[in-house]
Each structure stands twice: as C-alpha cells, then as structure tokens.
Amino acid sequence: xxxxxxxxxxxxxxxxxxxxxxxxxxxxxxxxxxxxxxxxxxxxxxxxxxxxxxxxxxxxxxxxxxxxxxxxxxxxxxxxxxxxxxxxxxxxxxxxxxxxxxxxxxxxxxxxxxxxxxxxxxxxxxxxxxxxxxxxxxxxxxxxxxxxxxxxxxxxxxxxxxxxxxxxxxxxxxxxxxxxxxxxxxxxxxxxxxxxxxxxxxxxxxxxxxxxxxxxxxxxxxxxxxxxxxxxxxxxxxxxxxxxxxxxxxxxxxxxxxxxxxxxxxxxxxxxxxxxxxxxxxxxxxxxxxxxxxxxxxxxxxxxxxxxxxxxxxxxxxxxxxxxxxxxxxxxxxxxxxxxxxxxxxxxxxxxxxxxxxxxxxxxxxxxxxxxxxxxxxxxxxxxxxxxxxxxxxxxxxxxxxxxxxxxxxxxxxxx
Ligand code: GLV
Ligand code: MN
Ligand code: MN
Numbered sequence: 001x002x003x004x005x006x007x008x009x010x011x012x013x014x015x016x017x018x019x020x021x022x023x024x025x026x027x028x029x030x031x032x033x034x035x036x037x038x039x040x041x042x043x044x045x046x047x048x049x050x051x052x053x054x055x056x057x058x059x060x061x062x063x064x065x066x067x068x069x070x071x072x073x074x075x076x077x078x079x080x081x082x083x084x085x086x087x088x089x090x091x092x093x094x095x096x097x098x099x100x101x102x103x104x105x106x107x108x109x110x111x112x113x114x115x116x117x118x119x120x121x122x123x124x125x126x127x128x129x130x131x132x133x134x135x136x137x138x139x140x141x142x143x144x145x146x147x148x149x150x151x152x153x154x155x156x157x158x159x160x161x162x163x164x165x166x167x168x169x170x171x172x173x174x175x176x177x178x179x180x181x182x183x184x185x186x187x188x189x190x191x192x193x194x195x196x197x198x199x200x201x202x203x204x205x206x207x208x209x210x211x212x213x214x215x216x217x218x219x220x221x222x223x224x225x226x227x228x229x230x231x232x233x234x235x236x237x238x239x240x241x242x243x244x245x246x247x248x249x250x251x252x253x254x255x256x257x258x259x260x261x262x263x264x265x266x267x268x269x270x271x272x273x274x275x276x277x278x279x280x281x282x283x284x285x286x287x288x289x290x291x292x293x294x295x296x297x298x299x300x301x302x303x304x305x306x307x308x309x310x311x312x313x314x315x316x317x318x319x320x321x322x323x324x325x326x327x328x329x330x331x332x333x334x335x336x337x338x339x340x341x342x343x344x345x346x347x348x349x350x351x352x353x354x355x356x357x358x359x360x361x362x363x364x365x366x367x368x369x370x371x372x373x374x375x376x377x378x379x380x381x382x383x384x385x386x387x388x389x390x391x392x393x394x395x396x397x398x399x400x401x402x403x404x405x406x407x408x409x410x411x412x413x414x415x416x
Contacts, residue, residue, distance in 0.1 A: 005118075005120050005122075005409050005413065006345070006348065006405070006406045006407075006409040006410045007348060007406065008118050008120065009111065009114050009115055009118055009120055009405040009406065009408075009409045010114070010345075010348075010349060010402035010403070010405040010406045011118075011402075012114035012115070012117045012118040012405075013110055013111070013114045013398060013401045013402045013405055014110070014113070014114065014117075015394065015398045017110060017113065018106065018107065018110040018397065018398060018401050019394055019397065019398075021055075021106045021109060021110065022098055022099065022102065022103065022106055022397070023098070024051070025048060025051065025052075025090065025098070025102050025106060026098040026102070028044045028045070028047050028048035028051065029042075029044035029045075029048070029092065031095075031388060033388040034098075034388045034389070035092075035095055035096055035097055035098075035387070035388025035389075035390075036092045036096050036097065036098055036102075036388075037092060037093075037094050037095070037096065038090065038091055038092045038096070039091060039092075039094075039137065039138040039163070040091035040132055040133035040134075040135065040137075040138045040139065040144075040172075041069060041091075041132065041133070041138070041169075041172040041173065041175065041176055042138070045090065045091055046175070046176065046179045048090055049071060049090070049130070049176075049179075049180070050179070050180075052071065052073070052090070052105070052109070052130060053071070053073075053180070053183075055109060056073040056109070056112075056128075059073075059075070059109070059112050059113055059116060060075065060116065061073045061074055061075050061112060061128075062074045062076075062184070063183060063184070064183065064184045064185060064186040065176075065180065065183045065184070065185060065186065066149065066185060066186045067148070067152065067155055067173075067185075068132050068144060068145045068148040068149065068155055068158070068173070069132045069145065069173055069176040069177075070129055070130065070131050070132050070145040070146070070148075070149055070186075071129065071130040072127050072128075072129050072186050073108075073109070073112070073127065073128040073129075073130075074125050074126070074127040074128075075112050075115065075116075075122075075125060075126045075127075076125055077121075077122050077123055077124040077125040077126070077412065078121050078122065078123050079123050079124065081123060081124045081125075081193065081416055082124065082189070082190050082191060082192050082193045082371075083124055083125035083126060083127040083192050083193065084122075084124050084125075084126055084127070084192065084193050084194050084195075084196075084408055084411040084412045085127045085128075085129055085192045085194070085195045085196075085367070085371070086104070086107075086108040086111070086126070086127075086128055086129070086195065086196050086197065086198065086404065086408060087104055087105050087108045087127075087128045087129035087130055087131065087197065087363075088101045088102070088103070088104025088105050088108075088130075088131065088134070088197050088198070088199055088362070088363060089101035089102075089104075089105070089130060089131045089132070089133075089134035089135070089145070089363060090102050090105055090130050091132070091133055091134060091135050091137075091138070092135060093135055093137055093386045094137060095386065095387060095388060096135070096386060096387075096388070096390070097385065097386075097387060097388055097389065097390025097391070098390070099200045099380075099385075099390055099391070099392055099397075100135075100199075100200060100202065100385055100386065100390060101134055101135075101199070103198065103199065103200055103378075103392070103397065103400070104197050104198045104199050105128060105129075105130050107198045107397075107400060107401040107404050108128035108129075108198070108404070109128060110401045110405075111126070111128075111401065111404055111405040111408055112126065112128060114405050115405070115409070120409065122409060122412035122413055123412060123413050123414075123415075124193055124411070124412040124413070124414070125412075126408055126412050127192070129146075129149075129363075131143070131145035131146040131149070131363045132144055132145030133145055133169075134146070134362070134363055138163045138164075138172075139158070139161040139162070139163055139169045139172070140161060140326070140327075141224075141326070141327045142327075142361070143361065143362075143363055143365065143366055144158050144161075144169070145363070146363035146364075146365075146366040146367055147366045149366070149367075149370070150366045150367065150369050150370045151366075151369075152188075159173075191370055191371045192367075192370065192371040193371065193372075193411060193412075193414065194335075194338050194341075194371055194372045194373065194411045194414075195338075195364060195367040195368075195370070195371055195372075195373040195374075196338065196341075196342065196364075196373070196374055196375065196376060196404065196407055196408065196411070197362055197363060197364040197367070197373070197375045197376075198375070198376045198377075198378070198400050198401070198403075198404045199362055199375060199376075199377060199378075200377065200378055200379075200380045200385060200390070200392050201214055201356070201377040201378065201379055201380045201383070202359070202360050202380050202383070202385035202386070202390075203359050203360070203380065203383045203385075204380070204382070204383030205354065205356060205383075206354060206356070206377060206378070206379035206380075207379045207380065207381065207382070207383060209354050211352050211353060211354045211379075212351055212352070212353075212378065212379060212395075212396050212399050213346050213351055213352070213353040213354070213376060213377065213378065213396075213399060213400065213403055214353065214354050214355075214356040214376065214377030214378070214379075215339060215342045215343045215346065215353045215354070215355050215356065215374075215376065216334065216339075216342075216356055216357070216358050216364075216374060216375035216376065216377055217333070217334055217339055217355055217356070217357060217374075218300070218331060218332050218333045218334050218357050218358070219331065219332040219357065219358040219360075219361055219362065219364070219365050219375075220269075220271075220298050220299055220300040220331050220357055220358065220359060221298065221299060221300065221301075221302060221305045221329060221330045221331040222296070222297070222298045222327065222328070222329050222361055223295065223296070223297045223298070223305060223308065223309065223325070223327070223328055224294065224295065224296055224325070224326040224327035224328075225294065225295040225297075225312065225323050225324065225325055225326060226292055226293070226294055226295075226323065226324045226326055227251070227254065227258075227292065227293055227294075227295060227316060227321060227322070227323045228290065228291075228292045228321060228322045228323075228324075229247045229248075229250045229251040229254065229290070229291045229292070229293075229319075229321045230245075230247055230289070230290055230321070231244075231245040231246050231247030231248070231249075231250060231287060231288055231289050231290065231291075232244075232245040232287070232289060233280075233281060233286050233287060233288070233289035234286070234287045235285070235286070235287075236284070236285040236286060236287060237285065239287060244287055245287075246287045246288060247279075247280075247287075247288040247289055247290050247291040248279065248287075248288040248291050250291070250319065250321065251277075251288075251291035251293055253319075254315065254316075254319055254321060255274055255293060257315055257319075258272070258274075258295060258312060258315060259272055259274075261308070261311050261312075261315065262297055262308060265299075265304050265307050265308055265311070266297075266299045266301075266304050266308070269299055269300055269301070269304075270297075270299060271296075271297070271298040271299070271359065272295070272296070272297050272298075273294075273295075273296040273297075274293050274294060274295060274296075275294055275296060276293065276294040277291065277292070277293045277294075278290075278291070278292045278293075279291050294326070295312075295323075298359065299331075300331050300357050301331070302330055302331055305330070305331075329361065329365060332364075332365050332368050333368075334364070334368060334372075334373055334374040334375065335368070335372030335373060335374060337372055338372045338373060338374035338407075338411070339374045341374070341407040341410055341411055342374050342375075342376050342403070342407050343355075344406075344407070344410070345376075345403040345404075345406035345407040345410075346403055348406055349399070349402055349403055349406065351399060351403070356377060358375060358377070360385075362375065376400060376403055376404060376407070377400075378392050378396040378397060378399065378400040379392060379393070379396055380392060381393065
C-alpha cells in the first residue's frame with residue numbers, strides 16, 4: 001500500500017512541468033551565454049524567491065523563513081510528526097548554469113505537485129527548503145543557510161561577512177525581511193525525520209559509467225586556506241635578479257611544493273586547486289610586494305586531510321610565509337537507512353545506479369548533522385558545472401525527480 005503510493009507519486013512527476021520550471025527560474029539573473037548569475041539575497045535572488053513563494057502557495061503549501069532567510073515550503077502530513085525535508089539552493093555562481101542547486105529545489109516542487117495530482121496524503125509533512133547562500137560567492141563561507149539552520153549560533157559570526165560592495169550579510173538579510181514582511185518565521189522544531197538532496201553530479205563519473213542515477217554515500221572533506229607571501233616592491237627594469245625579493249617567485253615555488261605534497265599524500269583521489277590570486281601592487285613593471293593565493297584541497301580520507309594540514313604548516317613555517325584556514329570540513333558519511341531508501345527508489349524504478357562519493361560540498365553536508373540524510377545525483381553532461389554550459393539530459397532530470405518522489409513518499413510514511 002505504502003510502496004504503491006511511492007511508485008504512484010513517481011509516475012505523477014510531469015516531465016514538461018519540471019523542465020518548464022527549470023527554464024522559468026533561470027530567467028531570474030539570465031545571462032546572454034545561457035547561464036545564470038544570481039548572487040544570494042541580491043535583487044534577482046529576491047525576485048526568484050518571490051516566484052517560488054507564489055508557486056508554493058498555489059500548491060497549497062505553507063511558506064516560512066528563518067533568521068538566515070532560508071525558505072521552507074511545507075505540504076501538510078496527516079500526523080503531527082517531524083517532516084521529511086528535501087531541497088537545495090537557488091543562488092548561483094557568477095558564471096553559473098541553470099541546474100546547480102535549482103534542480104534540487106524545483107524537483108522538490110515537482111514532487112509536491114505530483115503528490116497533489118495523485119491525491120496522496122502522507123503521514124509526515126513534506127518540506128522543500130531553499131537554503132540561503134550555498135555557493136559562498138557573495139558572502140563567505142558557503143552553505144551559510146544550511147549550516148546556520150543546523151547550528152544557529154553560527155549566524156552571529158556570519159552577520160559581519162561583507163560582499164564585494166561592502167554590504168554585510170546582516171544588511172542583506174534585513175533587505176530580505178523588507179521584501180517579505182508577512183512571511184512567517186519557522187519556529188525551532190524537533191529535528192526533521194530525514195533530508196534528501198537531489199543534485200546534478202557536477203563531475204563526470206555517472207556519464208563515464210553510462211549510469212543515470214548516483215546514490216551518494218557521503219561527501220569528501222575539504223580544506224580552504226589563504227597563503228600570504230611577502231616581498232619588496234622594486235623597479236622591474238633596474239633591479240638585478242639576484243637583488244630581488246619577489247613575492248610572486250616565492251608564491252609560485254611554494255604553490256609547486258604544496259601541489260607535490262598534496263599528490264604525494266592523496267594519490268589519485270587528490271583534488272587541489274589554487275583558484276584565487278591577489279597580487280600587490282599588481283603592476284606590470286613593479287616586482288610584487290605581496291601575493292596571496294587560495295588553496296582548495298579535498299580528499300575522502302580524514303587521515304590524508306590531517307596530514308595535509310600538518311605538512312602545510314611545516315611548509316609555510318620553513319618558507320616564512322603565513323597561512324590562514326578559511327574553511328575546514330571533515331568527510332561526511334550519509335545515513336545508511338536513507339541511502340537505502342535512495343537505492344530502493346532506483347531499484348523500484350528499474351534504473352541502474354552507482355554508489356558515489358560527492359566531490360562537491362552541498363547543503364546536505366550540514367543537514368547530515370541535523371537528521372539522517374543522503375543525496376541523489378543525476379549525470380552532468382561532460383562533467384561540467386559552475387559554467388553556463390552546465391547541462392543534464394532531460395530524461396535524466398525527470399528520472400531523478402521520479403526517484404526523489406519515490407524515496408520522499410516512503411520516508412514520509414515511516415513510523416515514528
Ligand atoms: C561547492 O560548490 C563546492 O565548492 O563544492
Ligand atoms: Mn549546488
Ligand atoms: Mn555550486
């Protein structure tokens with residue numbers, strides 16, 4: 001009976017409604033290159049949120065917010081039990097696509113609509129969340145909304161974070177309150193029963209394996225550091241090479257040393273990126289006086305991450321440069337019972353699935369501390385994401401939403 005409802009809900013997922021909803025949301029912040037630029041809590045994000053709120057109301061949901069402007073769209077259950085949650089984020093990278101985050105929220109909406117159309121009532125409420133500022137591009141760190149939901153004490157540390165124009169998170173949150181003055185605030189409730197985040201893979205593994213769904217067993221650990229190297233500004237034409245203190249020469253040497261140690265420690269699973277460089281004075285004919293560069297190091301093994309931290313400190317001490325930890329998160333193992341629900345959904349739909357560890361971090365990384373959680377992936381064409389070219393085959397998008405509906409209904413009907 002319950003199993004029937006899960007399959008029936010998945011069969012009511014409407015392909016064109018889901019695909020249209022993705023195109024419609026992508027209009028908010030659309031670029032000429034087909035991508036989307038929608039910074040968290042910006043005017044375009046607020047317009048997109050208004051669109052979601054209006055749609056949720058027409059679906060019969062209650063809509064609430066919280067101190068970090070997360071949005072919660074709840075379909076009532078038959079019993080006063082903790083809800084099952086799903087969702088993701090609708091902020092994007094500056095050169096983002098239409099799917100990263102948005103797909104998980106809109107597939108959640110599609111499940112709400114499918115349940116309505118199928119006339120299915122669930123024991124537990126079903127709540128779709130849109131978490132604030134997952135990308136961390138406007139305000140750092142990323143996954144602010146989901147982390148503050150799980151640990152509200154973090155919010156006071158987040159308030160002073162400034163965007164590139166000097167606007168604080170606190171001010172951006174006040175703008176959100178002004179935009180939605182009548183939105184009810186979600187009271188602190190008992191932990192949710194479970195959370196499932198559906199997301200595009202953002203990497204090539206599913207496509208390479210030609211498998212349409214990924215059952216995500218966890219998320220690899222991450223380290224973000226800033227390394228600052230000092231030199232002395234001097235004339236590029238007159239200063240002999242042996243008499244220079246060039247911060248860039250030093251930074252490039254240290255970068256190579258750190259890359260080598262990351263590969264040596266982490267082997268094939270190593271992911272090391274030096275994506276952001278700040279050069280002072282950044283002038284063509286002046287030797288650099290200061291270079292700061294970022295490190296993004298990821299690995300699934302906590303022992304490797306710990307060894308990297310120690311060796312990085314040795315390296316920076318040896319070279320008399322400083323390093324600052326910007327963001328540290330251990331690997332996350334999802335809950336076996338929720339992983340099993342995701343695997344069961346793939347099986348019930350007759351679709352092959354791959355057990356996979358997420359290379360990217362997601363809101364589910366924090367939700368996993370709040371309640372039993374897991375994720376479901378669909379393939380990314382060419383493994384490309386954080387890029388306007390980000391794409392997933394329509395069939396895969398629909399299949400992901402069907403599998404999501406299946407697991408949500410089964411979780412919603414679980415006994416207390
Ligand atoms: C999130 O987008 C990440 O950097 O993994
Ligand atoms: Mn995302
Ligand atoms: Mn992203």
